[in-house]
Every structure is written in structure tokens, then in C-alpha cells.
Amino acid sequence: MLSEDLAATHDVPWFKRSPYDGYAIFSGSTLEAGADHPVLLEVVATIGAGFTWDEGIKPNQAVKIMTGAAIPDGADAVIMVELTKEVVQNGKTFVQIKRKVRPGENIVGIGEDMKKGEVLVPKGTIVNPGVMATLATFGMTEVPVTKKPKAAVIATGSELLEVGEPLEKGKIRNSNAYMLWGQIIRAGGEPVFYRLVKDDFEETYEAVRQAVKEADIVMTTGGVSVGDFDYIPKVYEKLGATLLFNKVAMRPGSVTSAAELDGKILFGLSGNPSACYVGFELFVRPYLKTMLGERNVYLKKTQALLGEDFPKPNPFTRFVRAKLSYQEGLLHALPVRRDKSNIVSSLIEADALIVLPGGSRGFTKGTMVDVLMLEDGEGAPLWDENITDRRPQRQR
Numbered sequence: 001m002l003s004e005d006l007a008a009t010h011d012v013p014w015f016k017r018s019p020y021d022g023y024a025i026f027s028g029s030t031l032e033a034g035a036d037h038p039v040l041l042e043v044v045a046t047i048g049a050g051f052t053w054d055e056g057i058k059p060n061q062a063v064k065i066m067t068g069a070a071i072p073d074g075a076d077a078v079i080m081v082e083l084t085k086e087v088v089q090n091g092k093t094f095v096q097i098k099r100k101v102r103p104g105e106n107i108v109g110i111g112e113d114m115k116k117g118e119v120l121v122p123k124g125t126i127v128n129p130g131v132m133a134t135l136a137t138f139g140m141t142e143v144p145v146t147k148k149p150k151a152a153v154i155a156t157g158s159e160l161l162e163v164g165e166p167l168e169k170g171k172i173r174n175s176n177a178y179m180l181w182g183q184i185i186r187a188g189g190e191p192v193f194y195r196l197v198k199d200d201f202e203e204t205y206e207a208v209r210q211a212v213k214e215a216d217i218v219m220t221t222g223g224v225s226v227g228d229f230d231y232i233p234k235v236y237e238k239l240g241a242t243l244l245f246n247k248v249a250m251r252p253g254s255v256t257s258a259a260e261l262d263g264k265i266l267f268g269l270s271g272n273p274s275a276c277y278v279g280f281e282l283f284v285r286p287y288l289k290t291m292l293g294e295r296n297v298y299l300k301k302t303q304a305l306l307g308e309d310f311p312k313p314n315p316f317t318r319f320v321r322a323k324l325s326y327q328e329g330l331l332h333a334l335p336v337r338r339d340k341s342n343i344v345s346s347l348i349e350a351d352a353l354i355v356l357p358g359g360s361r362g363f364t365k366g367t368m369v370d371v372l373m374l375e376d377g378e379g380a381p382l383w384d385e386n387i388t389d390r391r392p393q394r395q396r
């Protein structure tokens with residue numbers, strides 16, 4: 001993420017150059033040229049990209065020039081090689097031209113791409129491949145970027161096993177920590193701290209205290225609801241953290257909490273996997289991106305047609321894990337697998353969250369609904385149809 005505006009330090013291109021393989025000429029030499037009246041210009045040199053012809057050209061002369069090579073002095077146009085013919089007369093090479101060439105034709109002008117001083121990339125922009133190309137263009141080997149926020153993940157739960165451990169009675173493997181690890185990286189953060197703790201007050205307290213020291217942002221999963229062994233609210237209290245909120249009118253993730261300590265935010269995410277996932281995407285991600293200095297921190301929102309009935313009414317706003325697809329140019333959002341907060345498998349395929357506002361009735365297939373996009377980078381299968389020309393056709 002750039003932390004300063006990136007401005008052009010010189011014009012690009014910084015010299016006039018040819019966009020084609022052809023001949024650099026003085027356009028005035030072709031004033032008399034026509035289909036039945038070819039003109040012959042003497043070819044005085046041949047230059048490839050990276051080379052220059054410093055003697056310049058006079059009227060009725062030409063330099064054979066390749067794409068990317070600098071336009072010699074005296075030339076104000078380039079004619080493509082396909083439109084010419086080379087002829088040799090008396091041991092001299094000439095280019096035959098059968099049309100008038102306009103001044104400036106096929107010349108890439110100075111600053112046509114980028115102008116010196118122009119702000120090209122505002123700060124808060126991710127260094128994408130295009131930005132990398134721009135940095136390289138200006139010879140910028142080092143640029144100021146924002147520090148990735150250091151993130152801590154603490155999974156709470158006496159039922160949790162490490163991924164390497166065999167299953168035991170009543171126990172499950174800790175999947176949330178790995179999911180959050182991936183979400184942190186996807187959002188631009190740097191996971192630096194991980195603990196798996198039992199449902200034990202002291203152990204949880206110590207882990208959170210340690211995490212606040214080592215990270216810029218702390219996430220816990222589980223232990224945040226009203227169970228006998230849900231210690232996160234008490235941990236916040238003992239740490240002297242300021243509770244920001246401890247419930248959200250949404251499903252899943254209604255137990256999502258946040259507190260502030262020493263200027264750092266502690267997010268108490270649900271233990272239920274899908275609720276944890278949604279809590280991260282809706283609350284942690286924008287905060288993390290704000291810390292990064294990014295300008296657009298929220299998930300992209302658009303509209304889509306609901307792919308199937310969603311009959312369950314709910315007093316809370318629902319965020320339904322869904323898969324997007326285009327059908328005949330229209331975006332469809334199909335809920336994936338089971339829509340319960342304890343489900344893991346729906347997260348595999350989900351690339352969007354359908355937003356269904358709370359109310360007393362369900363939603364029917366085909367309703368236009370808001371969707372938040374989770375992943376932008378997925379490709380498509382090879383197009384199986386030809387590209388159609390959809391420009392308005394003139395009536396005859």
C-alpha cells in the first residue's frame with residue numbers, strides 16, 4: 001500500500017518515438033504523392049529500438065525505423081512498412097510512397113502516456129502489477145509503503161485440537177484460527193501471534209494480555225456469548241478495556257464484540273465458524289484496511305437476483321453465504337450449502353454475502369437483493385460463445 005502519492009518524475013515517453021515498423025519521414029515530402037503518383041524518398045539509415053539517428057533527415061529523405069525507436073530530427077511522421085515498397089536505383093535505396101502523409105501521423109508524442117508532475121497513483125493504493133510497471137518506468141526502486149498491521153489470533157475452547165492431533169471424544173479441530181489467518185492475509189494484514197487456549201479465565205486473560213503487547217490488532221474466537229465458560233467479556237473487564245459493542249443485530253455473528261485497550265482494538269469474534277468468518281469480513285477487514293491507509297475499505301456491494309427461495313423470516317439482517325454467477329448478462333446469487341452459523345463447508349465456495357434485511361417475511365427466488373463480494377480474483381471458464389456486437393444498429 002503506497003503511503004505517499006506517486007507522481008511522474010519525467011514525461012513518458014520522454015522522446016518522440018515510432019509506434020510502428022516503417023519509415024520516419026518529413027510529411028511535406030509526400031504532398032504530391034498519390035495512387036498513380038508515387039514519390040521516392042531516399043533511405044539514409046535504418047534504426048532499431050534503442051538506437052538513434054543523430055544526423056536527422058532532410059526533405060525527400062527517410063529513415064527506416066522500428067517500433068519504439070526515436071524519431072530523428074527533421075521527421076514529423078511515420079508510414080507503416082506495409083504501405084510502402086523499397087526500390088533500389090543506382091545503388092541507393094528509396095522508399096516508394098503512394099499517399100499523402102499528414103504531419104504528426106504515427107508519432108508517439110512526448111508525455112502522451114504520463115506527464116511530468118502528474119499524480120498517477122494516490123497514496124492508499126495497493127501496489128498492483130500496473131503500479132509496479134509505473135514504478136519501474138520511473139526507476140523507483142524504493143517507495144514508501146504503509147506497514148502491514150500486525151494481527152494476533154487467539155482461539156478459545158477446551159474442545160479444540162491442533163490440526164496435527166487425532167480426533168478425540170467430544171473434540172474438534174481448531175479451524176477458525178487458520179481461516180482467520182487466511183482472512184488477515186487476504187485483507188493485507190500480517191498475522192504474527194497465535195495461541196490456542198482452554199476455556200480457562202487465567203489462560204485466556206494471559207493470552208490476550210500478551211497479544212495486545214505484540215500485535216496492533218487482536219482477534220479472539222469463541223467464548224464471547226453467555227455460556228458458563230465464555231470468558232472474553234470478563235477478560236476485557238479485567239484488562240480495563242473499553243467495551244465498544246457486544247452484540248450486533250445480524251446473523252450470523254450476532255455475538256461479535258469489540259473493545260479498545262491502549263489504542264488497540266480487540267475483536268471478540270464468534271466461535272461458530274461462519275459467524276466468525278462474517279464478523280471478520282464485516283468488522284475486522286475494514287478496520288485492518290483503514291490501519292493500512294487504504295481508501296476503499298469495505299466489501300464491494302452490488303445487486304443480484306436471488307437464486308432460490310429463502311423462506312426463513314428473521315428479525316435480524318442476514319448475511320447469507322452465496323456463490324455468484326452471470327447468466328445472460330445478469331448477476332445471480334445462489335446460497336451455498338447450509339445457512340447455519342456452525343457450518344464450515346459453506347465457506348469453501350462462497351464468494352459473496354447476500355444481505356437480507358430483517359423482517360417478518362422470507363424472500364422469493366428472483367428478488368433483487370444486495371450482495372457483498374468477498375473475492376474479486378476468480379477467473380471464468382474459456383468463453384464458449386463468440387463476442388457479440390451489441391452496438392445499436394441503424395434502422396434501414
Ligand SMILES: Nc1nc2c(c(=O)[nH]1)N[C@H]1C(S)=C(S)[C@@H](COP(=O)(O)OP(=O)(O)OC[C@H]3O[C@@H](n4cnc5c(N)ncnc54)[C@H](O)[C@@H]3O)O[C@H]1N2
Binds near residue numbers: 160173177225230270
Ligand atoms: N443461550 C444462548 N446460547 C447461545 C447464544 C445465545 O444468544 N444464547 N448465541 C448463539 C450464537 S448465535 C452463537 S454464534 C454462539 C457464539 O458462541 P461463542 O462465540 O461464545 O463461541 P463458543 O461457545 O466458544 O463456540 C461456539 C461453537 O463454535 C465452535 N468453535 C469454537 N471455536 C472454534 C474453532 N476455533 N474452530 C472451530 N470451531 C470452533 C465450538 O466448538 C462451538 O460449537 O453461541 C450460541 N449460543
Ligand code: MOO
Binds near residue numbers: 251254256272341
Ligand atoms: O452469532 Mo450467531 O452466529 O448469530 O448464529
Ligand SMILES: [Mg+2]
Binds near residue numbers: 223224226
Ligand atoms: Mg459460547
